[in-house]
Amino acid sequence: MLQKPRGTRDFLPDEMEARRHVELKLRDVARCYGYREVCTPEFEDLELFTMRSGEGIIEEMYVFEDKGGRKLALRPEITAAVIRMYINEAKVAPKPLRWCYFADCFRYERPQKGRYRQFWQFGVELIGADTAAADAETIMLASDMLNATGVRYELKVGHLSFMKNLVKDLEPAMQRRVRAHLDKKDYDGLNATLESLNRMDLAASLTALVNTRDLVEAFEIAGAIPEKERFEQTIGSLDAAGVKYSLNFGIARGLDYYTGMVFEGFAENLGAENQILGGGTYRLAHLFGGDDVASCGFAIGFDRVMVSLGDIQPAVVPVVGLVCTIEGRTRVLVVAKSLRDAGIRTEMDLMGRGLGAQLAHASKTANFAIVIGKREAESGQVTIKNLLTAEQKTVDLAAAIAEVRAFGPG
RNA sequence: GCCGGGGUGGGGUAGUUGGUCAUCCUAGAGGAUUGUGGAUCCUCCGACCCGGGUUCGAAUCUCGGCCCCGGCCCCA
Structure with missing residues (x-):
């Protein structure tokens, strides 16, 4: 059987929902501070990274040559690319620029707890503000973002x-x-x-x-x-x-492009790889051929935050399982469309199961069953059953939709 | 790149002084049950990480590789 590449992960729906849940919290805080999302290429000229960090980092990157003989690298981080982008596209934009990103990065390193070869960073870059207020706001943003996730x-x-x-x-x-x-x-x-x-x-x-x-x-x-x-x-x-x-005052932040204020965040319950945030003021633009510009930014190690948070209770959302008999087969499609048009997650039987089996399946995957049988097909009503309480009633479709919509946590 | 611990159906496991058809739980599919689910019972599906070696015989011993977990190094 084929294995996934070392240091990569598959994410099943439960985990993706948890990740999106946390990601949205980070996005929301960044948005409230005025940060707007940018996106840069997954791979860049190798030079972009060696210019900044030296040839030594080639050992720790995914480096390859394309069919045109260009030396490229999967991005090991995003700050360099964002500054390159700033010089290429946005030098004359009104300052300061507030840009954020949520993207995957790649490093060829030995995997261990909280360290993967493909990992996600949520980062922000504040470009063109060279003041104490800028430094302070960036740290405040970092603090608010981590607080929003609930990580300790x-x-x-x-x-x-x-x-x-x-x-x-x-x-x-x-x-x-x-x-x-x-x-x-x-x-x-x-x-x-x-x-x-x-x-x-x-x-x-x-x-x-x-x-x-x-x-x-x-x-x-x-x-x-x-x-x-x-x-x-x-x-x-x-x-x-x-x-x-x-x-x-012992924070060294690795390489030399940091110019002054630096900050780092450490999660309480991780192992050796417990740093979940790093940032500070820096100057990079001159390396890429631009006028130099003072910047301040940080990146959050998203995967480590998720590891630290552990299991997250999934959000409770209403799900309707449609159950029908042979006589209801035509009308159930109309009902399904109405429910979906109303924004309700709706699933129906695709396995040709009998009524009892459909209901059994719905009880595992849905909160409500809506039954469309011979009686409902003739009367134009639907039978809605709350699968938690087992209460059941036959009502108009509009009333059933209202009941599903009223469903929520607590 | 280094050190240590691991790898048995989708998930969790039993079995390693070499020896019947590899255990059990769970999940999945079907049935008992063609207008009402969660229970129960039955059936089915499905695994020894890969490769070499030793042997009459390897999940078990051995070598190499791959991958996972923890740590070192590094961490832009």
Whole structure:
């Protein structure tokens, strides 16, 4: 038997309904903040991703050559594509742009809990606003979106300038190495690196910076950073808006295109792969040949949110199972059309079953059975049966439709 | 790429000191029941991940591969 490719999943209807349910909540919050959906190609020139992240990421992507010999890659994330699109299509649109997307991405990695080779991201990009208000609103949006899903999570907000300021005298390669140590809380490695550089004087302040959760203390440790006022404003706005977060100056956010404020979200009940959100301010446009533009955005790891949420109660919707006898076969089609025109999910027998068997089937798949037999065909009425209560009555079709429509949770 | 645990009908399982027709539950189809469902009973459908090896004989032992789960690495 053929298996699906490694790290991919099939979604049955129950799961798709749960996913759409959560997706709609995310969409709704983004819409309320003024974000409009965009869509970019599933695959792009390989260069789009290597420009941004270096050749190393080829190992972690689905890379292929098309019949014209072009080097392409399935998108491993969407931010780069959105900025490319902005430069191609929307440079002169009024700023700021608020764009969002919900789309699948592909990474060639070893699957584990919450990590798949095809996975979905819900992301937003705020393009062209370079202010504390923009930074704060983006974090507020992230917080509201995660809250809307019901996932339990922790939000961490930081800023790259604090750490950069401490290590600014080191070689760029050494700066990255130090940040990598701190990101992993690898203090032995940190000390070894600093010792080899003869800069053990930095050890205490770096460690203190990564561990502090206090803004004033962070400024004292890191010294004068140029974005001090803006970050204070950002944090002040978050507090004023009642956003729940903690400060964390150890967030490194992987690569270098993040410029300042960064934030991450972690779900409480996942395993090693517990990060469900990541974002910050960044500048990418210059890489793709555009005038540089300040941007701020984040992406939510949709699949991890779903794993964290666990089983979701499906929405209760009315379903009608039509049941008919031979005499009712013609009229049942008319009734089916009326029900469907009224927006009611309606299913009828396609198996040639007898009345009892049709009803048995309806009891498993529907909330109501509507019976069209000889009597109903002659009288022009229908018999509607509530399959939960077993109550049954013969009424006009309009009355039956009204009863089905009145059905709902609780 | 690395470490550990796994893979038996659609789902869940029994069976692994090698030996009848591979167990049971559930789901699905049909019937007992051609104007009323959920119960019961009967019938049917349907599996040893793939390939090589050892053997008279492999679900069971062995080797390789694939896939799943957890972790490492990485995480743009």
